[in-house]
Amino acid sequence: MNPVYYQILHVFALLVLTAQTFGAFANPLPENRRQTLVITGIASLLVLVSGFGMVSKLYGNHFQAWMVVKMVCWLAFSALAGIAYRRPALRGTLALVGFGALLLALVMVYAKPQF
Ligand code: HEM
Numbered sequence: 001m002n003p004v005y006y007q008i009l010h011v012f013a014l015l016v017l018t019a020q021t022f023g024a025f026a027n028p029l030p031e032n033r034r035q036t037l038v039i040t041g042i043a044s045l046l047v048l049v050s051g052f053g054m055v056s057k058l059y060g061n062h063f064q065a066w067m068v069v070k071m072v073c074w075l076a077f078s079a080l081a082g083i084a085y086r087r088p089a090l091r092g093t094l095a096l097v098g099f100g101a102l103l104l105a106l107v108m109v110y111a112k113p114q115f
Contacts, residue, residue: 006053013046017077021098024081025091033085044078065115066108073105 020040
């Protein structure tokens with residue numbers, strides 16, 4: 001598959017994941033929980049699958065340190081919506097963690113620091 005489709009899927013799934021996660025922070029009602037967790041779960045999986053698709057197509061499966069950092073960011077960000085429903089009082093802190101994880105992942109992919 002042409003890597004451009006992985007890129008589009010990666011960014012689209014990230015936008016959905018981010019929108020739903022911050023939607024959960026804004027309105028963590030128990031009746032929305034199931035739908036939000038289904039959508040963030042699917043979007044999160046698509047981010048990972050498309051990310052590995054690019055590791056394969058663009059980097060010949062040669063794993064680099066910045067990719068590992070991105071996976072840690074992805075793991076942290078993907079957990080936030082679920083935590084917001086269980087601990088709504090922590091939403092402010094969770095939002096800060098979310099911004100930090102997104103920023104770090106963007107620095108990794110655009111600066112590609114070599115450790
Ligand atoms: C919070 C998590 C993540 C964010 C915010 C993020 C963001 C991005 C963005 C904005 C791009 C640029 C797309 C483009 O220019 O075409 C990208 C590309 C990429 N991402 Fe992610 N990503 C995340 C998670 C992951 C994960 C878990 C992996 C799996 C290893 C991954 C692997 C890649 C690869 C290999 C590229 C292509 C880099 C290149 O074109 O040189 N990303 N990511």
